[in-house]
Amino acid sequence: MTRGLDLSMYLRALPLYARNLGVLFPPLVVAFIAVGLSYFSGWFFAALSGAGGGLINLLVNVLYGFAFGVSVIFADDAWRHGRGSLTSAWGDARRKGVNILLAVIGFLFLVWIAHMIGGISGSAYIALALGALAIWAFIYAIPAAAIGGTPGSAALSASLQAARRQPLGTTILVLVSLAVWIALSYYAVQYLPFNDIGDEIAAALLRAIALGYIALVVARQYSDLAFRPYW
Numbered sequence: 001m002t003r004g005l006d007l008s009m010y011l012r013a014l015p016l017y018a019r020n021l022g023v024l025f026p027p028l029v030v031a032f033i034a035v036g037l038s039y040f041s042g043w044f045f046a047a048l049s050g051a052g053g054g055l056i057n058l059l060v061n062v063l064y065g066f067a068f069g070v071s072v073i074f075a076d077d078a079w080r081h082g083r084g085s086l087t088s089a090w091g092d093a094r095r096k097g098v099n100i101l102l103a104v105i106g107f108l109f110l111v112w113i114a115h116m117i118g119g120i121s122g123s124a125y126i127a128l129a130l131g132a133l134a135i136w137a138f139i140y141a142i143p144a145a146a147i148g149g150t151p152g153s154a155a156l157s158a159s160l161q162a163a164r165r166q167p168l169g170t171t172i173l174v175l176v177s178l179a180v181w182i183a184l185s186y187y188a189v190q191y192l193p194f195n196d197i198g199d200e201i202a203a204a205l206l207r208a209i210a211l212g213y214i215a216l217v218v219a220r221q222y223s224d225l226a227f228r229p230y231w
Contacts, residue, residue: 071212138163169224173218
């Protein structure tokens with residue numbers, strides 16, 4: 001088995017997830033913050049006729065990115081020791097906070113640029129393809145800053161190098177991650193049986209569950225590619 005192409009991890013991540021539900025806690029906190037902001041942003045920006053919605057979305061995305069970094073640290077600990085520690089993960093994330101935030105902002109910016117370039121073509125499919133390509137190239141940026149000890153300014157380059165070392169494994173990782181995210185955060189929410197606020201809370205939980213699983217598989221894949229195997 002080639003290091004960096006461990007397909008069994010996608011199944012082994014499930015029982016590990018069941019033993020380490022704390023991995024979904026950081027994105028869950030952000031998901032609830034996002035729910036609150038969605039209800040109060042109209043009041044906050046009433047004087048601007050709701051023009052602050054884009055700023056709120058950017059803030060939420062950055063918060064999600066940082067929370068994902070915390071979850072990746074937790075996931076790395078869980079893979080190595082069987083159980084992760086939220087206290088330890090949060091403390092580590094605080095120490096690396098600047099680097100994680102730089103990686104998050106760089107990742108979001110480049111994915112946005114890819115979508116924008118694709119949008120100029122007038123084809124939604126090209127925009128999606130370029131966005132997916134950007135995710136493929138920079139999917140390891142946050143793990144590089146969070147668990148790889150890479151400075152935030154170099155995390156994007158480190159991610160691209162890791163992706164190029166194992167293009168097939170990275171492609172599978174991106175496809176699985178996107179499938180889990182779309183299935184839980186887009187399709188599953190359409191069948192929620194609650195009222196408006198109940199749907200929002202349930203959707204927040206589904207998004208956190210998706211990001212928790214993605215954090216587990218991304219952390220494992222990055223560790224293999226960075227030549228820091230778990231065993």
